[in-house]
Amino acid sequence: NAGVTQTPKFRILKIGQSMTLQCTQDMNHNYMYWYRQDPGMGLKLIYYSVGAGITDKGEVPNGYNVSRSTTEDFPLRLELAAPSQTSVYFCASSNRRRSYEQYFGPGTRLTVT
Amino acid sequence: KNEVEQSPQNLTAQEGEFITINCSYSVGISALHWLQQHPGGGIVSLFMLSSGKKKHGRLIATINIQEKHSSLHITASHPRDSAVYICAVSELRGSNYKLTFGKGTLLTVNP
Numbered sequence: 001n002a003g004v005t006q007t008p009k010f011r012i013l014k015i016g017q018s019m020t021l022q023c024t025q026d027m028n029h030n031y032m033y034w035y036r037q038d039p040g041m042g043l044k045l046i047y048y049s050v051g052a053g054i055t056d057k058g059e060v061p062n063g064y065n066v067s068r069s070t071t072e073d074f075p076l077r078l079e080l081a082a083p084s085q086t087s088v089y090f091c092a093s094s095n096r097r098r099s100y101e102q103y104f105g106p107g108t109r110l111t112v113t
Numbered sequence: 114k115n116e117v118e119q120s121p122q123n124l125t126a127q128e129g130e131f132i133t134i135n136c137s138y139s140v141g142i143s144a145l146h147w148l149q150q151h152p153g154g155g156i157v158s159l160f161m162l163s164s165g166k167k168k169h170g171r172l173i174a175t176i177n178i179q180e181k182h183s184s185l186h187i188t189a190s191h192p193r194d195s196a197v198y199i200c201a202v203s204e205l206r207g208s209n210y211k212l213t214f215g216k217g218t219l220l221t222v223n224p
Contacts, residue, residue, distance in 0.1 A: 031210050033211075040216065041216060042117070042199070042213075042214035042215055042216045042217065043199070043201075043212075043214040044214075045211065045212075048210075048211065050210070058211075090155075090156060092156075094210060096210070099144060099161060100144075100203060100209060100210040101146070101158050101161050102146070102158065102212065103158070104155055104156040104157070104158075105155065106154075106155040107155055107156075
């Protein structure tokens with residue numbers, strides 16, 4: 001199993017550009033999450049999904065959108081990128097059978113200039 | 114919302130020392146997680162516990178539910194243990210699949 005994969009690993013965006021961060025898991029997990037990690041701060045939940053077709057906002061959803069058309073994929077869309085979205089983004093997945101232990105992807109380092 | 118506090122924020126040790134990292138939280142939980150993040154690297158789950166103690170190699174995690182406190186111990190520390198250690202908790206009811214994270218403890222172990 002590859003686990004949770006994310007692409008790209010690094011990206012530099014100009015202000016106002018848009019992009020999609022890809023996340024795929026091959027563990028058949030129902031639950032998927034997007035977090036951002038800023039220096040000196042704990043991981044903050046952006047969006048999460050409890051199954052295909054179901055998504056919900058986390059703590060810091062503004063400026064982002066998600067979709068969950070399949071169990072495997074959970075892309076995060078940034079529209080009109082702003083410098084405040086410079087961060088490291090992590091995707092994670094979990095399932096009830098393993099008591100919601102979360103498995104993380106390798107992260108995407110995004111810089112908006 | 115649960116408040117998760119970790120101490121210390123930074124910790125420097127010599128190889129071989131016994132390490133303790135602490136985590137406290139404000140509201141009852143269903144489980145507490147300890148995670149490890151190497152510099153520039155991804156995040157891996159070390160332990161998930163809801164009571165008592167767990168051990169894996171040189172790592173030991175304990176939790177005291179009444180005091181809302183957990184500790185992560187590393188025995189015979191090694192430079193490869195240098196990483197950020199993150200404590201996270203899941204809610205007692207309802208959305209227990211969501212985690213609230215502490216800010217992490219940066220551990221540096223010198224040879």
